Amino acid sequence: MSEQPLLAVSGLTKHFKPSTFSRGPVVRAIEDVSFEVPRGTVVGLVGESGSGKTTIGRSVLRLVEPTSGAVRFDGVDMTALPPSELRRQRARMQYIFQDPFASLSPRMTIGQILMEGLEIQGMRPREARVARAKAALAAVELPADAFDRYAHEFSGGQRQRIGIARALALEPELIVADEPVSALDVSIQAQIINLLRDLQQRLGLTMLFISHDLAVVEYICDTVIVLYLGRVMEMAPAAELYANPRHPYTRALLSAIPEPVPGRAKQRQVLVGDIPSPANPPSGCVFRTRCPHAAAACANTVPPLDNVAQAHRVACIRREELAGLA
């Protein structure tokens, strides 16, 4: 057997229930999600907005309390930890947020923001915290004088670097990056992705990289998980997924990417219709309402996530018939 993965998520499910005083449907944000993130690798989590990516990412740190399932970090089940233990364990993983404006307190200087986690974790003396925070600032290539400034003085890209520095300051083993570039100008996105990739390689970080864009993920991930309506549709090593997508949803997503290499160009499949509400997901295969290949049987059974090749798994009952297409 290979070495134990740093992160192992199994059967993770989150249903958001309406509050006691308001009636409303249960939102099935994620349903029976399982995957592993081996040490030193980057796993990409891809899906449209509302597919449950943030819910998964936050469940990993138990910032969202899962309805059921387990999150094993370094062999320890996060969902079963008492509060004090949980707080210590959380510092070993860090979250990078999508919105670079909402994620930095307007009332703290950058230095205070970077040192907050160190203070929470009881790092002493203050000089040690300052040194660590300044090192983090340098690691994200921001000038040292940013230390005494406030977040509102920085641009979106710079703020995202500060968010990355905050995560790095705690020297975490796992980073959950929740769409770290999707709120940024296109011209800045590549810089931030490059920075994250360099840091990941240099520091040997393990990363769960969330994105709604398969094109962004291709560049940085070892393994890619495709999510639809809170369920895993397909997962495979990145190269395999792009070369040999097996799920109709993955194929549709890939065909929507503008292809710089003409030889690889495939016919465009545009997904029609809207993503159904997670409060009322379709029966059987949740993708069937938009799947160009949906058959009657697709409404009856939830497709199991089957192995089709080494580390390549697909949840589609018609995958063998469809293998030759595309």
Place this chain on the structure above:
Amino acid sequence: MTAETPATVRSASKGPWVRAWGRFSSNGAALAGLAILVPILVLVISYPLWWPYSPNDIDLRALNQAPGPVHWLGTDGVGRDILARLMQGGRISLTVAVVSVAISIVIGFLVGAIASFGGKVVDNGVMRLVDLAMTLPPVIFLLVLASIAGTGVAPTIVVISLLSWPVLSRMVRARLLELRERDFVVAARGMGASLPHLLFRHGLPNSIDILVVYATLQIANAILLEAGLSFLGLGIAPPEASWGNMLNAARSTVVLEQYVWQWMFPGGALVLTVLAINFLGDGLRDAFDPRSDLN
């Protein structure tokens, strides 16, 4: 250089307090409020240094004397110096107001914090209690409380603080519920923050606008409450002076009609102070408006 152009010089390193002061100092009414309030405070605090009379000294040769060169603001029915009583009354009235507001801020903030961070069950329980406290008719509540607590400085402080915290706890709860979902607070939780850290490092600084505005406006309110209570004989009891119980003297028709200085000066001081504090409060509300910090 891979990063974009370094930080703009637009507002070089101005903290939230500096920016709030910038907005405050461009508000004429608020500055006027401050210009009225500061001299009042200075006079009230320093009066023993420059005024020869004490508030309870009785001068039997000068009963109900009109303002003049000896007793600048005149004397009352038992020959006490009005100016000395006005200053001492200001001390009492302002102390009662400030202390009771400080107490109600602590209670209001903690109750709001418990409700918003304590989970749904606690929240529902606490907020029903607050609803109850708010639906009681304030005048009756006040009279019942005051008759239980008795008269004097400490009981008056207790009565006023118990009456005023519920409003604040609702505002704090709403703010903290919203704050709890903000990414930078989620980030702090993700770094292992404990409840006290979340409350005092994020909750408090981000509720400061609510607290400052509540404090100023509620101080004005508390001054009026104290005056009302004392006027009814339920607040500060004589011989101790307060603006409220000095006004009490005007209940006699003779005083009201013939010894105008005995109630006009405390009345004027009361109105002036409350107005000034209200101007100040409005200015602070605009200065601390969180929306103006966002852009």
